[in-house]
Amino acid sequence: MSAYLSINNIEVIYDHVILVLKGVSLEVPQGSIVALLGANGAGKSTTLKAISNLLRAERGDVTKGSIEFQGQRIDQRTPNDLVKSGVIQVMEGRHCFGHLTIEENLLTGAYTRSISRAELKTSLDRVYTYFPRLKERRTSQAGYTSGGEQQMCAIGRALMANPQMILLDEPSMGLAPQIVEQIFEIVKDLNSKEKISFLLAEQNTMVALRYADFGYILENGRVVMEGAAKELATNEDVKEFYLGLSSGERKSFREAKHYRRRKRWLA
Amino acid sequence: MAFFFEVLIGGLLSGVMYSLVALGFVLIYKASGVFNFAQGAMVYFAALTFAGIIDMGVPIPLAFLGAFVVMIALGVATERIVLRPLVNQPQITLFMATIGLTFFVEGLAQIAWGASTRRIDLGIQDEPIPWILDNMNMVVSSFDLTAAAIAGVLVAVLAAFFQYTKIGRALRAVADDHQAALSIGIPLQHIWGIIWSVAGFVALVAGMLWGARNGAQFALTFVALKALPVLILGGFTSVLGAIVGGLIIGSTEKLAEVFIGPMVGGGIENWFPYVLALFFLLVRPEGLFGEKHIDRV
Numbered sequence: 001m002s003a004y005l006s007i008n009n010i011e012v013i014y015d016h017v018i019l020v021l022k023g024v025s026l027e028v029p030q031g032s033i034v035a036l037l038g039a040n041g042a043g044k045s046t047t048l049k050a051i052s053n054l055l056r057a058e059r060g061d062v063t064k065g066s067i068e069f070q071g072q073r074i075d076q077r078t079p080n081d082l083v084k085s086g087v088i089q090v091m092e093g094r095h096c097f098g099h100l101t102i103e104e105n106l107l108t109g110a111y112t113r114s115i116s117r118a119e120l121k122t123s124l125d126r127v128y129t130y131f132p133r134l135k136e137r138r139t140s141q142a143g144y145t146s147g148g149e150q151q152m153c154a155i156g157r158a159l160m161a162n163p164q165m166i167l168l169d170e171p172s173m174g175l176a177p178q179i180v181e182q183i184f185e186i187v188k189d190l191n192s193k194e195k196i197s198f199l200l201a202e203q204n205t206m207v208a209l210r211y212a213d214f215g216y217i218l219e220n221g222r223v224v225m226e227g228a229a230k231e232l233a234t235n236e237d238v239k240e241f242y243l244g245l246s247s248g249e250r251k252s253f254r255e256a257k258h259y260r261r262r263k264r265w266l267a
Numbered sequence: 268m269a270f271f272f273e274v275l276i277g278g279l280l281s282g283v284m285y286s287l288v289a290l291g292f293v294l295i296y297k298a299s300g301v302f303n304f305a306q307g308a309m310v311y312f313a314a315l316t317f318a319g320i321i322d323m324g325v326p327i328p329l330a331f332l333g334a335f336v337v338m339i340a341l342g343v344a345t346e347r348i349v350l351r352p353l354v355n356q357p358q359i360t361l362f363m364a365t366i367g368l369t370f371f372v373e374g375l376a377q378i379a380w381g382a383s384t385r386r387i388d389l390g391i392q393d394e395p396i397p398w399i400l401d402n403m404n405m406v407v408s409s410f411d412l413t414a415a416a417i418a419g420v421l422v423a424v425l426a427a428f429f430q431y432t433k434i435g436r437a438l439r440a441v442a443d444d445h446q447a448a449l450s451i452g453i454p455l456q457h458i459w460g461i462i463w464s465v466a467g468f469v470a471l472v473a474g475m476l477w478g479a480r481n482g483a484q485f486a487l488t489f490v491a492l493k494a495l496p497v498l499i500l501g502g503f504t505s506v507l508g509a510i511v512g513g514l515i516i517g518s519t520e521k522l523a524e525v526f527i528g529p530m531v532g533g534g535i536e537n538w539f540p541y542v543l544a545l546f547f548l549l550v551r552p553e554g555l556f557g558e559k560h561i562d563r564v
Binding site for chain 1 (some may be wrong): 349354355399433436437439440442443444445446448449450451452453454
C-alpha cells in the first residue's frame with residue numbers, strides 16, 4: 001500500500017513558545033483506518049489540526065517537517081482549499097451548529113462544492129442512509145439533540161463535502177459504549193463502502209484498535225510505538241498502559257520495571 | 268380615539284426607522300458575535316457619502332450605487348485591517364476594536380465630506396396624506412409610509428437571504444461556531460467581508476432615510492443609541508426581532524410622551540425606551556425573538 005497521507009517529522013509550536021509535537025511522522029495508506037492513540041495532551045488533536053490546518057486559528061504553527069496528501073504538500077493550504085481537495089476534519093467535541101437544524105447542518109457541509117440542487121439532494125440522502133437517526137431528527141435544532149446524534153451530525157456534515165479522507169477527532173467522547181460502538185460501525189462502513197480513509201484520534205484505545213488497521217501511539221508529542229492494530233492490541237506495554245490490562249498481579253508505580261519500560265518509550 | 272391612533276401610527280412609523288439601524292447591528296452580531304459599536308458611525312458615514320455624491324450633481328440612483336460601493340469598500344477594509352488580525356480573540360477585544368473603529372469612521376467621514384450638515388432631498392414629501400386626513404381625520408406622513416415600505420422590503424429580503432440561501436446558511440453557521448465553520452471549509456474572511464458589506468448597505472438605507480428627514484449630520488451617530496433598547500427588546504440575533512422591537516419602541520415612546528408625559532412634566536420620550544429595555548432584561552434577557560442560549564447539561 002502506498003502512502004496517501006504522509007506526515008514527515010513535523011514540529012508544532014503554539015504561541016511561538018510551546019513545543020507540542022516534537023517530530024511526528026506517520027502515514028495513512030489509501031482506504032485504511034489508522035488510529036492515533038495516546039493520553040490527554042499527547043498531541044493527537046494537534047496532529048490532526050496540523051493536517052487540516054486549523055492550527056493557524058489557534059496560534060499554532062508547523063515549524064518543521066512536511067505534510068503531503070496524494071503526493072502534494074498541503075501544509076500551507078487553507079482549510080477551505082483542503083476541504084476542496086478532499087481532506088476534512090471532524091472536530092473533537094462535535095461542534096455542530098447548535099441553532100441550525102440537523103438538515104441545515106448537513107447542508108452547510110456542502111459549502112465548498114458547487115453542485116446542483118439534485119446533486120445536493122443525492123448527497124443528503126446518502127448521509128441519511130448511513131445515519132437514519134438523523135433523518136428522523138432533521139428538523140430539530142442540533143443544539144437540542146443528544147450527544148450521539150450530534151456526533152452523527154458532525155460526521156454526516158463532513159460527509160457532505162464528499163471527502164476522500166476524514167480526520168476524526170475523539171468520536172467516542174462523552175458517549176455511551178453502545179453509541180460508540182454504533183458510530184465505529186458506521187465509520188467502518190464508510191471506509192469499506194465509500195472508500196474513505198480515516199485518521200482517527202482516540203483515547204478509547206480498546207475500541208479504536210478493534211476497528212483500525214494500523215495504529216500509532218503518541219506520548220509527549222512523539223510517536224513511541226507503531227504497528228498493525230492487531231499487534232498493538234496484544235502488545236504487553238499497550239495492554240498495561242492503555243488498555244488497563246496487566247498480566248497477573250497489579251504493579252505499583254514505584255516498581256522499577258514499570259518505570260524502565262515507560263522510560264524506554266520516552267527516550 | 269382618532270388622536271390615539273394618529274400617535275400610534277406615527278410612533279410605529281418612526282419605530283421602523285429605529286429598526287433599520289438595529290438591523291445593521293443584528294446582521295453583524297449574528298454572523299460574528301460582535302456587537303458592532305461602529306454601526307451608528309457607519310450610518311453617519313453612509314448618509315454623508317450619499318449626500319456628498321448627490322451634491323456633486325450625480326442623480327440619486329447613481330449616487331446610491333456609488334455610496335453602496337464605498338460602503339462595501341469600507342466593510343471589506345474593516346474585515347482586512349481590524350477583524351482578521353483579531354480572529355479567535357475574546358469577544359470583548361473585538362468589541363473594543365469596534366469602538367476604535369467608530370471614532371475612525373466618524374473622522375473619516377468628516378475628512379472626506381466636511382463636518383457641516385448636508386441636506387438629502389429624495390423627492391418624497393414629508394406631508395400628511397390627504398386621503399387619510401380627509402377620511403379618517405388622522406395625520407400620517409407620506410414620507411414615513413414610504414420609509415416603512417422600504418424597511419419592510421429590506422427585512423423580507425434579508426430574512427429570506429438568511430433562511431434559504433447557501434451563503435445565508437453559512438452566515439448562521441459562522442455565527443454559531445467559528446471553528447466548526449472553518450473545519451468544514453467555510454472561508455471566514457469571505458463571510459465576514461460579505462456581512463460587513465450587507466451591514467454597510469443597511470447603514471446606507473438607514474442613513475439615506477434618516478438623512479432625508481433630519482439632514483446628514485453628526486447627530487445621526489446618536490440614533491444608534493436608540494437601537495440599543497430595540498435590540499434588547501427584539502433580541503440581538505433576530506432580523507424579525509429588530510423590526511418588532513423597533514415598532515414597539517417607536518410606538519410606546521410616542522404614546523408615553525403624549526399620554527403619560529403631561530403628568531410628569533413631559534420629555535419622557537428620550538428615556539422611556541431604556542426603562543422598557545431594562546424591564547425586558549429582567550423578564551426575558553434574550554429578547555422577544557432572540558435565540559435562546561442552548562446549554563447542554
